[in-house]
Amino acid sequence: MKHIIFQNKKIFYRTEGKGEPVMLLHGFAEDGNIWDYQLKKLKEKFYLIVPDLPGSGKSEMLEGEILIEDYAEVIKAIVDVEIINKEKGKKKLFTLIGHSMGGYITLAFAEKYPELLNAIGLFHSTAYADDEVKKETRRKGIEFIKSDGVFAFINNTTPNLFSGKTKKENPGLVKNLINLCKDFSSESLIQYYKAMIQRPDRILVLKSFQQPILFIIGKHDNAVPLQSSLEQCYLPSISHIRILQNSGHISMWEEKDQASAFLLNFLLLK
Numbered sequence: 001m002k003h004i005i006f007q008n009k010k011i012f013y014r015t016e017g018k019g020e021p022v023m024l025l026h027g028f029a030e031d032g033n034i035w036d037y038q039l040k041k042l043k044e045k046f047y048l049i050v051p052d053l054p055g056s057g058k059s060e061m062l063e064g065e066i067l068i069e070d071y072a073e074v075i076k077a078i079v080d081v082e083i084i085n086k087e088k089g090k091k092k093l094f095t096l097i098g099h100s101m102g103g104y105i106t107l108a109f110a111e112k113y114p115e116l117l118n119a120i121g122l123f124h125s126t127a128y129a130d131d132e133v134k135k136e137t138r139r140k141g142i143e144f145i146k147s148d149g150v151f152a153f154i155n156n157t158t159p160n161l162f163s164g165k166t167k168k169e170n171p172g173l174v175k176n177l178i179n180l181c182k183d184f185s186s187e188s189l190i191q192y193y194k195a196m197i198q199r200p201d202r203i204l205v206l207k208s209f210q211q212p213i214l215f216i217i218g219k220h221d222n223a224v225p226l227q228s229s230l231e232q233c234y235l236p237s238i239s240h241i242r243i244l245q246n247s248g249h250i251s252m253w254e255e256k257d258q259a260s261a262f263l264l265n266f267l268l269l270k
Contacts, residue, residue: 001058006077009060013051013078017043021083021092022267023075024050027100027124028192029154029181031057034099038252041260046267049082051075053102055188066191068101068199072108079116095267097121097214100223100249101192107202110209119270121214121263124249126224127232129201138193145186153189154181163220163248173253203232212238214266216259218247240266 003012014032016039024035032050039048053071055061062070075096083092095118098106103125110120130138145153158178159167166173206213215233219226226243233241242262247254 003059004077004081006054006074007062009054009062010058011051011054011060011074011078012058013049013082014039015082016048016050017046019046020267021094022046022048023078023094023096024048025075025096025098025102025105026051026053026056027098027102028196029184029189030099030177031180033057033180034250034252037256038260038263041264042267045264049078051078053105055185055191061185061188061191066195068104068108068195069112071105071195072112075105075109076113083116093118095119095121095270097123097263098125099123099252100125101196104196104199104202107205108199111202111205114209114211117209117211119212119214119266120209121216121266123216123252123259124218124221124224126228127202127206128228129199130197135197138197142190142193145189150184150186150189151182154178154184160222161249163218163246163254165220165246166248166250166254170254173250177250177253203235206232206235209236210238212236212240212266212270214240214263215242216251216262217241217243218249218251218254219243219245220248223249240269 001012001014003010026032026034031052035050052059083094096106103122106120159174213236217229233239244251244255251259
């Protein structure tokens with residue numbers, strides 16, 4: 001893996017393939033491995049950049065009170081190395097795809113650096129800020145982590161990310177995600193929660209962004225409900241909307257072939 005130094009911390013990322021650059025951002029309590037299947041499907045046609053966000057995977061956690069905008073600056077630092085510097089300062093656009101919390105970071109990046117992007121994609125994510133109910137749920141999550149620890153928290157919450165069909169027919173996927181998440185530090189998860197609670201509404205980003213936006217939506221997503229997704233996916237000037245009929249919040253695993261095909265087609269058409 002490669003790494004950059006950001007605020008004196010090592011931030012690791014992988015690169016694979018050749019072609020136009022595409023960056024894939026994982027979500028809360030995940031790391032870059034969440035995209036492994038998509039890497040296999042895309043690397044023949046695209047230059048893929050897959051970070052472990054600060055505090056995830058191999059990357060060191062940032063210090064202090066961190067905002068979603070700070071994680072967007074981490075992405076900009078990687079872009080400077082992997083895209084801008086390689087092109088010797090010439091304008092080189094790329095596509096940024098984010099899952100869940102990675103989608104929040106994608107929108108924050110698009111708000112500040114739209115001139116660097118030729119498209120964005122939101123996998124099970126939203127431009128809405130947390131409402132009070134969601135904020136309280138995250139605060140309870142923080143208290144659960146503090147009182148019961150990371151493994152108990154992950155073991156309790158992860159099944160809710162999958163559709164009923166997935167849990168019944170492929171319970172191994174749930175166990176695999178728990179194993180991927182179980183080694184997180186409590187400090188990292190709490191830092192993410194606090195950043196998500198504080199993030200602003202970014203509906204105006206959807207309305208103002210002039211390049212294509214992909215929305216991948218799970219029909220049975222409890223974290224970003226179907227109705228909420230449908231309300232916002234018609235706001236951009238160019239939307240590509242795909243609904244996974246048997247997925248919850250993790251379509252990259254639940255319906256991996258279909259989700260990968262949707263992503264590949266979007267990247268080829270944009």
